[in-house]
Amino acid sequence: MVSSPQVDEFQKPPARKTFLTRLAQVPWTWRVTIGYLSVMLFLPLAAMFLKASTESPANFWRIATSPIALAAYDVTFTTAFVAALSNGLFGTLIAWVLVRYDFPLKRLFDASVDLPFALPTSVAGLTLATIYSDNGWVGSLFAPLGVKIAFTRLGVFVAMTFISLPFVVRTVQPVLTEMEKDIEEAAWCLGASDFQTFWRVVLPPLFPSILTGIALGFSRAVGEYGSTVIIASNTPFKDLIAPVLIFQRLEQYDYSGATVIGVVLLMISLVILLGINLLQAWGKRYG
Amino acid sequence: MADLGPSFNASVPKTGKNATKPQRKWVPAVLIAIAVLYLSLVLYIPAANVFVQAFSRGVGTFFKTLVRPDFLFAAxxxxxxxxxxxxxxxxxxxxxxxxxxRRRFPGRAFVLSIIDLPFSISPVVAGLMIVLLYGRRGWFGSALEASNINIVFAIPGMVLATVFVSMPFVAREVIPVLEEIGADQEEAAKTLGANDWQTFWRVTLPSIKWGLLYGVILTNARAMGEFGAVSVVSGNIANKTQTLPLFVEETYKQYETEAAYSAAVLLALLAVVTLVLKEILERKTRIKDAN
Structure with a gap:
């Protein structure tokens, strides 16, 4: 689908060629890339969309907006959004601290931020469920207040916060490193308070990268399964998230139900991806 | 990147931390404390808990898990x-x-997004797609059944799921390195008579090796640690289709907490090794940037 018209700009020889000879001249790297993507990515995507298209629109709509599905979207998106915002705030703070201050073990703190990328999600779910349960290290501090964390929506929030933590830090950090300190000093010399300097001078250029990080984290949290399925009780209308609902539908051999909710989730991920690309383009213009 | 080199510093007055701006002393301390507290709640306490739980009942229980046949199979x-x-x-x-x-063509950004696409797809949806394609009632279901090949609820499906979720890492790490080194050396090699293979092996590969290795490490970590997508297609049958991440969940659900944590500690060690290698490679590439 991609290549033939694009390749000929670097293939200098005469312009007049039939489609077939052109195809034969597509470099083999392109052929492998397209072939691999077709088998591994496009074929499965097509299988899902075609399966979804065998549903009548009315039926599709009925499944996609069934009360249990709506409740699952609500839990998934609201919780993922709050987790992403929390990481937006604290991730920016962590990036700031890592770039601007010196303190012991700073390198270790910096490297550890990537832990959620490297730790298998079932391990994360296991340990978070233990710690945030009523008799766990952190959960026991909240239990006397009547706040249950593990096996509730709050647990889902904790798991989503864990897995989306690195995104904001890692998108903000490079921008902050590149930022000239002179401008801040100028603002301060002109009489701006610390707060004004931060709000009017430091924050605006960081804003696109903070938003990008939030969107990336949100996207990751929405799709997360491993850690959330372990820490949640997976009760419908309470803390059942959309990926777990898909899994349960599949376990009941309800392929239509799984597919419809899968397509909804995928379409939303694609919209977020588009948003992220636009945010990144915005960020580049800023820099 | 931040280092401008010694010659640069000579002409610019040194602006050390707090040199020109008398900051309030407590601000950094408070901010650092908040950052460390947040990281502790979300990362460090959970990470430490894995090791504590695994060894709190002595190394005996840990080793007892290590010799379980279902554990060995999962590993x-x-x-x-x-x-x-x-x-x-x-x-x-x-x-x-x-x-x-090395190419600029219309739609390049789009192709790059397609390669990144598996990262935006929920692992469960990835697994679902494989079930819909190769499952009994899927596209290839009847053909596969006729030839007696099991893909879903068997190892091939798990491999496909693993490949899917770890697909973009290498391309994503190598593309920026290739962009940065440019094509000059390769063109020189070709002019001097090297064929494509020689050029790749002797010129391109040595210059991208760290980026490539970085991609390999991330791919490996994801491949070994994937849970969601594999869980959907595996059926999670002990001694047949159970990987370590699945073993962790299954034993936890069966209240065999010690076994779960013994496996978890191995996966956590894998994560630590991954992070250490990542840090080393990042430093190596950074040093190269500076030169």
Missing amino acids: RLTLLMAAIAVPLNVGFGLCAALAIA
């Missing part, structure tokens, strides 16, 4: 997943990087 299967998925995705990633990195 071997996990290694197998990585052994298949990593080379496949390295081959793909290198091809895609070589095809895309």
Whole structure:
């Protein structure tokens, strides 16, 4: 689908060629890339969309907006959004601290931020469920207040916060490193308070990268399964998230139900991806 | 990047931390404390808990898990997943990087987003797609059944799921490196009579090796640690289709907490090794940037 018209700009020889000879001249790297993507990515995507298209629109709509599905979207998106915002705030703070201050073990703190990328999600779910349960290290501090964390929506929030933590830090950090300190000093010399300097001078250029990080984290949290399925009780209308609902539908051999909710989730991920690309383009213009 | 070199510093007055701006002393301390507290709640306490739980009942229980047949099987299967998925995705990633990195063409950004697409798809949806394609009632279901090949609820499906979720890493790490080094050296090699293979092996590969290795490490970590997608297609049958991450969940659900944590500590060690290697490689590439 991609290549033939694009390749000929670097293939200098005469312009007049039939489609077939052109195809034969597509470099083999392109052929492998397209072939691999077709088998591994496009074929499965097509299988899902075609399966979804065998549903009548009315039926599709009925499944996609069934009360249990709506409740699952609500839990998934609201919780993922709050987790992403929390990481937006604290991730920016962590990036700031890592770039601007010196303190012991700073390198270790910096490297550890990537832990959620490297730790298998079932391990994360296991340990978070233990710690945030009523008799766990952190959960026991909240239990006397009547706040249950593990096996509730709050647990889902904790798991989503864990897995989306690195995104904001890692998108903000490079921008902050590149930022000239002179401008801040100028603002301060002109009489701006610390707060004004931060709000009017430091924050605006960081804003696109903070938003990008939030969107990336949100996207990751929405799709997360491993850690959330372990820490949640997976009760419908309470803390059942959309990926777990898909899994349960599949376990009941309800392929239509799984597919419809899968397509909804995928379409939303694609919209977020588009948003992220636009945010990144915005960020580049800023820099 | 931040270092401008000694010659630069000579002409610019040194602006050390707090040199020109008398900051309030307590602000950094408070901010650092908040950052460390947040990281502790979300990362460090959970990470420490894995090790404490695994060894709190002595190393005896830990080793008892290590010799369980279902554990050994899960560990071997996990290694197998990585052994298949990593080379496949390295081959793909290198091809895609070589095809895309040096060219400007319309729709290039779109192709890059397509390669990144598996990261935006929920692992459960990835597993679902494989079930819909190769499952009994899927596209190839009847053909596969006729020829007696099991893909879903068997190892091939788990491999496909693992390959899917770890697909973009290599391409994503190698493309920027290729962009940065440019094509001059390769062109020189070709002018001097090297063929494509020689050029790749002697010129391109040495200059991208750290980026490539970085991609390999990330691919490997994801391949060994994947839970969601593999869980959907595996059926999670002990001694048949259970990898270590699945073993962790299954034993936890069966209230065999010690066994769960013994396996978890191995996976956590894998994560730590991954992070250490990542840090070393990042430093290596950074030093190269500076030169």
